[in-house]
Amino acid sequence: xxxxxxxxxxxxxxxxxxxxxxxxxxxxxxxxxxxxxxxxxxxxxxxxxxxxxxxxxxxxxxxxxxxxxxxxxxxxxxxxxxxxxxxxxxxxxxxxxxxxxxxxxxxxxxxxxxxxxxxxxxxxxxxxxxxxxxxxxxxxxxxxxxxxxxxxxxxxxxxxxxxxxxxxxxxxxxxxxxxxxxxxxxxxxxxxxxxxxxxxxxxxxxxxxxxxxxxxxxxxxxxxxxxxxxxxxxxxxxxxxxxxxxxxxxxxxxxxxxxxxxxxxxxxxxxxxxxxxxxxxxxxxxxxxxxxxxxxxxxxxxxxxxxxxxxxxxxxxxxxxxxxxxxxxxxxxxxxxxxxxxxxxxxxxx
Numbered sequence: 001x002x003x004x005x006x007x008x009x010x011x012x013x014x015x016x017x018x019x020x021x022x023x024x025x026x027x028x029x030x031x032x033x034x035x036x037x038x039x040x041x042x043x044x045x046x047x048x049x050x051x052x053x054x055x056x057x058x059x060x061x062x063x064x065x066x067x068x069x070x071x072x073x074x075x076x077x078x079x080x081x082x083x084x085x086x087x088x089x090x091x092x093x094x095x096x097x098x099x100x101x102x103x104x105x106x107x108x109x110x111x112x113x114x115x116x117x118x119x120x121x122x123x124x125x126x127x128x129x130x131x132x133x134x135x136x137x138x139x140x141x142x143x144x145x146x147x148x149x150x151x152x153x154x155x156x157x158x159x160x161x162x163x164x165x166x167x168x169x170x171x172x173x174x175x176x177x178x179x180x181x182x183x184x185x186x187x188x189x190x191x192x193x194x195x196x197x198x199x200x201x202x203x204x205x206x207x208x209x210x211x212x213x214x215x216x217x218x219x220x221x222x223x224x225x226x227x228x229x230x231x232x233x234x235x236x237x238x239x240x241x242x243x244x245x246x247x248x249x250x251x252x253x254x255x256x257x258x259x260x261x262x263x264x265x266x267x268x269x270x271x272x273x274x275x276x277x278x279x280x281x282x283x284x285x286x287x288x289x290x291x292x293x294x295x296x297x298x299x300x301x302x303x304x305x306x307x308x309x310x311x312x313x314x315x316x317x318x319x320x321x322x323x324x325x326x327x328x329x330x331x332x333x334x335x336x337x338x339x340x341x342x343x344x345x346x347x348x349x350x
Contacts, residue, residue: 045292048312053300057090063098065303070105076131077109078272079302086299109133126205131272138206139267143198148173151201167221168214172201174225175248175255178239192259193252199262200255203274212278217251224248250280257283264290269298276306285310 066083069076084102087094094102108114110133118134129138151173155165179194200217203209224247233239257280262270264287273290277283289309290297301309 049293052312057092059092062087062092063095066098070101074130078131078268082298083302086296089296129206135268148176168204168217171217171221172197192256195262196255196259199258199267199270203271208275210278216254220248220251253280254283257287260287261290265297272298
């Protein structure tokens, strides 16, 4: 009596599991493929990064990454400091030879004479800046509203001469000057937008913007502003009246997300991070990641690489887990029925 009942239970479990799997699959077919992965909550994100770094941030892996970057010319000290900082935060002791090579290289690049020469060149022309000791000099001079005004004046003169206009620089300067008024039309935070636009301008002049990210601002220049009405503007707040909010919004969003990154990890680290951003989505996910990791962000990005670094922030949607659970339950119940059938056949033969 018990065995037929057990077989009935297993058969029912198979049926229910298949129904549940079908229901989950139906929901999945109604979701865009991009929604099969969803963002982790803030607490989940912190825990996920902690698990990954506990596994990946080993003395050997960190030592290899630091050694590779010490061999570059010029050296990227933001990346190197990030990796060493990550080792300290994770409680990982670097091999003595790696630490010695790092200290020697830092003494060379941060010496008074080398630093003063590089600082003067970077302050005068951002294209001469490296991700080293000179970077702060270029930031101090260029992260001001005066820099935005100067950029617009320079590009206006180029237009009048018939020379090519730097559309990315113009759009970032336009956003920086009119941030307060523009966020009313497009949404966001004027402080973050202004800070992000200033850093993006510096990154652009240094050649650190990816082609796709430059495209976001070039489209903002062509489609987001009615430049013919610009001569009638009397103050910065009026700039919002000549914008096309939907067309300009992606550029504003990238600026705001980079402003959030800057708030978490500072200007130098943000200039390093921006070279890994290709889209509004990348910028938004990078802002969430740096909020979760804080000072460990650059080191984790260097150690894991962009794809793995950003992928940690995503998890499978609940309906996918439901589909997997339903299939597993159906398979286990079916195996139970098959095993029961095999046992009965063996008993008959014996």
